[in-house]
Amino acid sequence: GAVVSQHPSRVICKSGTSVKIECRSLDFQATTMFWYRQFPKKSLMLMATSNEGSKATYEQGVEKDKFLINHASLTLSTLTVTSAHPEDSSFYICSAGPGLAGLDEQFFGPGTRLTVL
Amino acid sequence: EDQVTQSPEALRLQEGESSSLNCSYTVSGLRGLFWYRQDPGKGPEFLFTLYSAGEEKEKERLKATLTKKESFLHITAPKPEDSATYLCAVQAFTGNQFYFGTGTSLTVIP
Numbered sequence: 472g473a474v475v476s477q478h479p480s481r482v483i484c485k486s487g488t489s490v491k492i493e494c495r496s497l498d499f500q501a502t503t504m505f506w507y508r509q510f511p512k513k514s515l516m517l518m519a520t521s522n523e524g525s526k527a528t529y530e531q532g533v534e535k536d537k538f539l540i541n542h543a544s545l546t547l548s549t550l551t552v553t554s555a556h557p558e559d560s561s562f563y564i565c566s567a568g569p570g571l572a573g574l575d576e577q578f579f580g581p582g583t584r585l586t587v588l
Numbered sequence: 589e590d591q592v593t594q595s596p597e598a599l600r601l602q603e604g605e606s607s608s609l610n611c612s613y614t615v616s617g618l619r620g621l622f623w624y625r626q627d628p629g630k631g632p633e634f635l636f637t638l639y640s641a642g643e644e645k646e647k648e649r650l651k652a653t654l655t656k657k658e659s660f661l662h663i664t665a666p667k668p669e670d671s672a673t674y675l676c677a678v679q680a681f682t683g684n685q686f687y688f689g690t691g692t693s694l695t696v697i698p
Binding site for chain 1: 632688
């Protein structure tokens with residue numbers, strides 16, 4: 472149990488385009504999901520907390536208008552990187568847990584490798 | 589400020605050579621400490637949750653322990669397939685965010 476999927480696993484896009492990444496909890500409902508960014512050989516950097524039915528909470532320094540998060544249902548959160556630039560190239564990972572409001576164990580998706588040319 | 593520090597940054601072990609990874613933390617009210625394993629190009633895989641000092645959890649060759657200031661991940665007689673980056677994270681009572689350390693990259697040589 473506690474499986475989280477992400478789609479796509481890898482995406483290459485041109486500078487200036489927008490990219491949407493989906494995160495789904497497959498066998499549980501998640502009121503809260505988290506979005507992380509990871510640079511090579513670095514740890515996970517929390518970008519935002521995605522709350523079902525309400526606005527996401529962004530960490531300091533993360534541009535809300537650039538990284539749009541939508542948590543439309545208890546099993547799906549999406550991250551849209553708008554007007555992507557090469558510096559947005561990174562490994563994006565989401566997490567979710569069956570606990571209330573994101574408490575307790577978090578299970579991670581397999582990640583999405585974004586490359587912006 | 590909540591903080592997590594892992595050491596060593598990298599560790600190379602011979603197969604069968606036991607060792608420990610350290611996770612030191614500073615948090616305003618620890619709700620839980622979590623250990624994850626991450627393979628290259630993949631998302632972290634959940635290993636353990638520890639909630640209170642003195643608690644221990646085991647899974648195959650891994651054992652996690654917790655004190656009021658740090659956690660250890662003990663690896664007994666490691667095998668090459670244990671090679672991965674091991675991440676530690678803490679969650680405080682004041683919020684639901686996870687704060688991750690920078691990880692320990694473990695390489696087990698046959």
